[in-house]
Amino acid sequence: MGCRVAGTDVKKETKKASTTIKCIDGTSSRVNEGARPNMTSYNQHRRAHLIKKLMLYLMTWFIITLLLQVDQANVVSQLKGHVAPLPIMPRRLKENLSRRVCGGDNDKSRGEDLILPRYGEMGEPVVLPVNLSADLKEMVDYGWSRNEFNQYVSDLISVHRTLPDLRDPWCKEPGRFLDDLPQTSVIICFHNEAWSTLLRTVHSVLDRSPPRLLKEVILFDDFSNMPHTKRQLDDYLMAYPKVKVVRTSKRQGLIRARLLASRHATAPVLTYLDSHCECNVGWLEPLLDRIARDVTTVVWPVIDSIDGKTLQYQWQEDILLGGFSWNLLYNVIEVPERERSRRNHSAEPLRSPTMAGGIFAINRVFFERLGTYDSGLDIWGGENLELSFKTWMCGGSIEMVPCSHVGHIFREKRPYKFSYDVTLRNLKRLAEVWLDEYAKYHYLMSVNHQKDYGDVTSRKDLRNRLGCRSFEWYLDHVYPELYNPKRSTANGRIRNSWSDKCLDAMFGNQKPVAVFPCHKDGGNQFWMLSRTGKIRNNVVCLEFAEDKIITAPCHEEKRSQLWLYDREERSLLNGLNNKCLTISEEQDRLLVEDCVRDSKQQLWQFDELHVERVL
Incomplete structure (x- = not known):
């Protein structure tokens, strides 16, 4: 430590012709009265004092940083296939980082200036720990409440993430598809x-579609009100001229x-995605190959x-076709044996009675000839x-194409609300027509x-x-597997x-059948006795x-489902x-x-009994 002659750091004692100088570090020295302290010693003490302070600050910073790292390690458990911890950061920072890491139109431009863990690559799950901190849990819960899926995990995954190639080798053979x-x-x-999720959808189209076949991507905003769907989205997509954003002035x-949205499309084929x-x-x-061969397909x-929850890409190993039940709700069915035997290879297209409505492709002229959608149908x-x-x-005809795979986040419920009466009204129009x-x-x-x-x-x-x-x-001819009530x-x-x-x-399903007072409303009390002795309630x-x-x-081989009715x-x-x-x-x-x-x-x-229908 250095010494000063004046101020509170020094006490002077006059004794004969000398002065005692006491320093703040407890040392003292005697000098002849009238003489000045040694300046070399003074400077050395001052430098030592500054170095001590600097070391103290560095040790404090190191300890605080170490404690923060330990705290973060306690928050995040080791992820499947990943060792790096999840970054805990504000939403805006995460989105900015996502742009830097994932921005660009090709693999070479992705994230070369910033290294962050790449979660969810090859469709792997991102598993959050059970014991989240209060702040992190609040962020995760917020994402669930807005989307009915784990938005926090989605935000950690690159919008260009890689996926496993699930195609059968048959699909990759040269000349498999038409050139034109x-x-x-x-x-x-x-x-x-x-x-x-919106950007990952868009980039999966841009990244995995041949440019010569992709005319445009039309992003149709159905009256969103969240800030990221406005200027932020427009600014981001300026780098992608094939993407057009169209907005409505009211909820449709x-x-x-x-x-x-189809009115803004200019290509001969319309492909709809969620x-x-x-x-x-x-x-x-x-x-596109199937439509090129037959425009009515x-x-x-x-x-x-x-x-x-984890955004794991889960391969559908067993191909399922589209069906429906008599309440006119879509369901999936196994591939009938008649359809399996019709094909020469398991990767060939399959004829399907119905299709899921979210993802399909159709020739635009044929779509218009069919009257597109019934405009009297409301919402969903x-x-x-x-x-x-x-x-x-x-x-x-409708075909499921096994050579084409698209992943979809299936939610247990929708994040927006509408009355089920809307759906019943739509189904009534469908049934009447x-x-x-x-x-x-x-x-x-x-x-x-x-x-x-409405008017149909x-x-x-x-x-x-x-x-x-x-x-x-x-x-x-199309769906003989569906039970025909008329029989x-x-x-x-x-x-x-x-x-x-x-x-x-x-x-x-799989619950005890009740006995209740009879009513005439059908539904749970409407049963059908088949020729083979099954007593059915819808499916x-x-x-x-x-x-x-x-x-x-229902299963034809189960004798436990066989009932013989004695009239x-x-x-x-x-x-x-x-x-x-x-x-x-x-x-x-x-x-x-x-x-x-x-x-x-x-x-x-x-x-009702129909004796004439008994075999």
Whole structure:
């Protein structure tokens, strides 16, 4: 330490001709009175003091930094396939970093100036730890509440992330697809889509589509109100001239948004994608090839699942086709044997009764000839079945193309709300225009009592003008696997006259069948007895399982689902144990007991019997 002669640091003591100088570090020296302190010693003390201070500051900074690193390591567990910890940073900083890391139009320009962990590469999952800090948990929860998927994890993943090539070698053989393929306009409608998922969708199209085939990408903003969907999006996309942003002045809903967006398309093929997809390697050429060979073919890819929690790209190993149930809700079905045997190779296209509505490609002229979407359909629901029915019935076909893969984030529920009455109204329009006499079965099985479904005159006129086939033709030739209610030997309620109770499937699949007071609304109390002895409620069948009566997926080989109805005795005999369906003495549950002639608990009556349909 240095010494000063004046001020509070020094105490002077006069004694004869000398002065004692006491320093703040406890040392002292004596000098002759009138003499000056040694300046070399003074400077050395001062430098030592500064060096001590500097070392103290450096040690403090090092300890604080170390503690912060330890705290972050406690927050983040080791990720599958990754050792680096998750960055904990404000949202705006993360988005800016994402632009720097992931910006650019080709692999060489991506992130060479900034090194960050690349999460989710090759479709791998990003798994967050269980014990998150309060701040991080708040960010994760916020993303879930806005999107119904893990936006925080999505924001960590590059918008150019790599995916595994899932194509069969058959798809990659030279000359597999035509050389002269048509161009396409890719249409992506969105409403308040998360920044990272929206950009990942766009970049997957740009990065994995041959430039000569991709005419444009139309981003149709259905009246979003989040800041990142406005100026920020426009500024980002200035570097990508093939991408056009079109906005509405009011909320339209998905169906009308797609109709409006198609007016801005200029390519001969329209390809629709949802706004949370990832197109895989070689996705486009197989779709365009089928349309190039037949313009009346509507095609859709294998839709792989992207996990909403980890964003893992999950390969759909078993190919599933599109179907529907009599409540007119879309479902997936196994590939029928008749379709498997028709093909020479497992990667060849498959004919599908229906398609998922979010991802498909269609020739624009053929789409317009079919009347595009019914503009009377509102927001969401039924539009994919309407397009499927009229494609098949009016001269076209639908194919699933196994050589094309697109990933899609499937959410358990939508982040926006609308009344289910809207969907029922859409389905009523669908039934009235396309189902012919089969519409009554939709009403019986779905309890769709919508009265105001709008004017469908123009849609019926369109069907007549196109000379479309009947819905019965569709069931016989396109979807014979769907149970035809017109072939039931009995249908309606199954009523026990002694208790005035009816079988009710209200608890759903794999649940006990209830007995409740009878009503005439159909739905859970509408049953159909098939020629093969199955008692069906829409897509499930009555089954005896472990001393209980439940509903389960229908299966022709199960004797536990075989029921023999004696019209004279009015009894239902189970084919597995030769016992009769019985209502309990308390009238509150179903049993299977030894058959007793004229037992009031074993008397069951269908509303309608069709003896002429019995084989």
